[in-house]
Amino acid sequence: MDSVLIIGAGAAGSVVAQKCAMNRDVFKKIHLASRRLKSCVDVAARCKTPVEVSQVDADNVAETVALLKKVKPDLVINMALPYQDLPIMDACLEAGVNYMDTANYEPRDEAKFSYTWQWPYHDKFKAKGLMAILGCGFDPGQSNIYCAYAQEHLFDEISQIDIVDCNDGSHGKAFATNFNPEINLREVTQRGKYWKDGKWIEIDPLSIACMVDYPEVGPRKSYLIYHEEEESLVENIKGLKQIRFWMTFSDNYIKHLDVLQNVGMTRIDPVMYKGNPVIPIEFLKELLPPPSSLGENYTGRTSIGCIFVGKKDGKEKRAIIYNVCEHNDCYKEVGAQAVSYTTGVPPVVGAMMLFQGHWGGKGVFNVEQLPSKPFMDEIGKQGLPWTMKEIKAADQAELFAVKT
Numbered sequence: 142m143d144s145v146l147i148i149g150a151g152a153a154g155s156v157v158a159q160k161c162a163m164n165r166d167v168f169k170k171i172h173l174a175s176r177r178l179k180s181c182v183d184v185a186a187r188c189k190t191p192v193e194v195s196q197v198d199a200d201n202v203a204e205t206v207a208l209l210k211k212v213k214p215d216l217v218i219n220m221a222l223p224y225q226d227l228p229i230m231d232a233c234l235e236a237g238v239n240y241m242d243t244a245n246y247e248p249r250d251e252a253k254f255s256y257t258w259q260w261p262y263h264d265k266f267k268a269k270g271l272m273a274i275l276g277c278g279f280d281p282g283q284s285n286i287y288c289a290y291a292q293e294h295l296f297d298e299i300s301q302i303d304i305v306d307c308n309d310g311s312h313g314k315a316f317a318t319n320f321n322p323e324i325n326l327r328e329v330t331q332r333g334k335y336w337k338d339g340k341w342i343e344i345d346p347l348s349i350a351c352m353v354d355y356p357e358v359g360p361r362k363s364y365l366i367y368h369e370e371e372e373s374l375v376e377n378i379k380g381l382k383q384i385r386f387w388m389t390f391s392d393n394y395i396k397h398l399d400v401l402q403n404v405g406m407t408r409i410d411p412v413m414y415k416g417n418p419v420i421p422i423e424f425l426k427e428l429l430p431p432p433s434s435l436g437e438n439y440t441g442r443t444s445i446g447c448i449f450v451g452k453k454d455g456k457e458k459r460a461i462i463y464n465v466c467e468h469n470d471c472y473k474e475v476g477a478q479a480v481s482y483t484t485g486v487p488p489v490v491g492a493m494m495l496f497q498g499h500w501g502g503k504g505v506f507n508v509e510q511l512p513s514k515p516f517m518d519e520i521g522k523q524g525l526p527w528t529m530k531e532i533k534a535a536d537q538a539e540l541f542a543v544k545t
């Protein structure tokens with residue numbers, strides 16, 4: 142296998158294409174397709190080696206099948222939006238191509254992301270002898286692989302996981318989201334959720350917060366939100382008793398979010414305006430800066446990792462595995478900010494794992510079900526080095542004390 146088709150030439154898709162184009166020993170043929178040809182042409186111009194381009198509307202299965210039959214890739218990396226997951230999976234099944242994405246499916250008319258739509262494709266992919274790899278970005282993606290690595294190499298049993306995600310950067314805009322605005326706002330405005338003692342506990346949006354001490358950043362206020370990797374990790378990390386996801390939001394972000402919500406601008410249902418139906422969140426997305434435009438003046442860094450509590454050789458053990466990524470370094474390398482970069486590098490390494498035979502299987506897989514070691518060995522070389530540290534309860538005093 143050596144031929145890849147990337148669908149979606151946005152902020153993160155641009156990083157995927159450029160990184161594949163820097164690894165021609167693995168990716169002999171690279172094709173980039175998106176809803177607008179201009180997006181592909183612009184990204185291809187940034188790539189260090191030649192990348193072919195096409196226009197495709199990935200909502201249209203027949204159109205995508207025709208492209209797949211023309212290009213004949215070994216793998217599609219879906220870097221478009223979660224809405225396109227199922228149509229692209231259907232097209233892959235019809236054309237006989239392996240599939241990978243970074244975000245799970247959600248329907249346009251309901252802000253609910255879940256694997257319950259994609260997991261049932263397992264038997265169809267298996268029957269065709271194909272592999273679908275779900276959620277191979279940073280979180281989900283790298284975060285799941287940190288968990289798999291901790292389970293396989295650091296712990297005998299993991300009882301508690303806190304995924305901690307900090308963007309301690311500044312893009313200098315009044316308000317912007319670091320990935321697709323529509324998807325980002327749908328994610329953060331829904332009810333929070335975490336898993337404890339075998340059941341899901343729902344909370345009001347952004348209603349629980351605590352200080353998390355982020356490596357190379359320091360203590361930052363972090364909100365408990367629901368994130369999609371929790372759904373698969375509760376299935377795949379044995380003996381797990383609790384998993385939570387924490388993310389930082391600046392006071393400025395929360396202020397804008399409150400106003401946008403209060404005036405109805407984050408609504409996902411159509412509103413009639415001058416006789417035409419308008420979906421407020423789709424209109425809002427057109428007003429906000431695209432995430433691909435934020436890199437140039439972005440300062441600061443992201444610090445994202447997983448904090449584990451468990452047992453090793455009968456003794457309690459606590460550890461963190463994390464990556465720190467500088468916005469400015471990402472911009473110098475590929476013209477992107479660190480959120481796009483941390484999203485775009487893992488699918489490239491995932492594709493390498495498949496092409497080099499480290500990952501394989503027939504059916505639908507979350508990344509923590511696949512060998513973590515070869516991925517962890519490669520990801521640092523591709524730009525996202527990781528650190529593992531044992532910690533004490535006192536190092537994350539608020540996080541371990543917060544009542545949930």
Ligand SMILES: NC(=O)c1ccc[n+]([C@@H]2O[C@H](COP(=O)([O-])OP(=O)(O)OC[C@H]3O[C@@H](n4cnc5c(N)ncnc54)[C@H](OP(=O)(O)O)[C@@H]3O)[C@@H](O)[C@H]2O)c1
Binds near residue numbers: 176277
């Ligand atoms: N796992 C993670 O860590 C993580 C983190 C952040 C984001 N993500 C996911 O990454 C994906 C991309 O995010 P982003 O920030 O790169 O968003 P983005 O900049 O808005 O890019 C999305 C791209 O999808 C393309 N697209 C939309 N509809 C399409 C269609 N029907 N057919 C073909 N192409 C279509 C658009 O193409 P045109 O430009 O051609 O119109 C756009 O460039 C999202 O699914 C997001 O949820 C994952």
